[in-house]
Amino acid sequence: KNEVEQSPQNLTAQEGEFITINCSYSVGISALHWLQQHPGGGIVSLFMLSSGKKKHGRLIATINIQEKHSSLHITASHPRDSAVYICAVHRNDYKLSFGAGTTVTVRA
Amino acid sequence: DTGVSQDPRHKITKRGQNVTFRCDPISEHNRLYWYRQTLGQGPEFLTYFQNEAQLEKSRLLSDRFSAERPKGSFSTLEIQRTEQGDSAMYLCASSSDSSGGDWRTQYFGPGTRLTVL
Numbered sequence: 001k002n003e004v005e006q007s008p009q010n011l012t013a014q015e016g017e018f019i020t021i022n023c024s025y026s027v028g029i030s031a032l033h034w035l036q037q038h039p040g041g042g043i044v045s046l047f048m049l050s051s052g053k054k055k056h057g058r059l060i061a062t063i064n065i066q067e068k069h070s071s072l073h074i075t076a077s078h079p080r081d082s083a084v085y086i087c088a089v090h091r092n093d094y095k096l097s098f099g100a101g102t103t104v105t106v107r108a
Numbered sequence: 109d110t111g112v113s114q115d116p117r118h119k120i121t122k123r124g125q126n127v128t129f130r131c132d133p134i135s136e137h138n139r140l141y142w143y144r145q146t147l148g149q150g151p152e153f154l155t156y157f158q159n160e161a162q163l164e165k166s167r168l169l170s171d172r173f174s175a176e177r178p179k180g181s182f183s184t185l186e187i188q189r190t191e192q193g194d195s196a197m198y199l200c201a202s203s204s205d206s207s208g209g210d211w212r213t214q215y216f217g218p219g220t221r222l223t224v225l
Binding site: 004030031033035040041042043044045048086088092094095096097098099100101 | 142143148153218219
C-alpha cells in the first residue's frame with residue numbers, strides 16, 4: 001500500500017464548479033505539499049502545509065494532522081486549472097513520498 | 109534567477125545503450141534530488157545530494173544507475189545498458205538551506221523523458 005493515497009484518480013468538472021481533491025497518508029510527516037503538473041512534465045509547488053489552512057487565489061489547502069488527511073479545493077474552476085494535482089509528504093530531512101496524482105479536467 | 113534546467117528534454121535510445129542526463133539546479137541551491145516518474149504515477153525518489161555528497165540512493169536504483177554532483181553545482185544521472193523498463197520521465201529538483209528559504213520547498217526542472225526502444 002502506498003504511503004500517500006489520493007482520490008479521486010480522475011475528475012471532470014464544468015467551468016465554475018467547486019473541486020475537491022483528497023489526500024490521505026499513513027506515515028509521520030513534517031510537512032505536506034500540493035503540487036501541480038501540466039502536460040509536458042513541469043511540476044510547480046502550490047502549497048506546503050504543516051497545520052491548518054492556506055489560501056492562494058482560488059486555491060485552498062487544508063490539513064488535519066490527527067486524521068492524516070489533507071484536501072485541496074479549487075473554487076470557481078476554470079479550464080486553465082486542468083492539470084494533474086499531486087500530494088506529497090515530507091517524511092524526513094529530505095525525502096518526499098508522492099501520491100499517484102489526480103487528473104483534473106475543467107470543461108468550458 | 110533562472111529555474112532548474114534539465115538536458116536533454118527528450119531522449120530516445122536503443123536497449124543496451126548508455127544515456128546521461130544533466131541537471132542544473134537553481135544557483136546556490138545546495139540540495140539536489142532526482143526522481144523518476146512513470147506514466148500515470150507520481151514521482152519516486154531516486155537519490156539525494158547535499159552539496160557534492162550523495163546522502164541516499166533508493167533501492168530503485170540498480171547498479172546500472174549512477175549519479176554525481178562533482179562540484180556541488182550541476183548533477184548528472186547515467187544509466188548504463190538501458191532496458192525498456194527504464195523508460196520514464198526523470199525529474200530533478202533543488203532546494204536551499206540558506207536563510208530566508210524553507211529547504212522543504214523543492215523547485216522542479218522540466219524533466220527528461222527517456223524512451224528505450
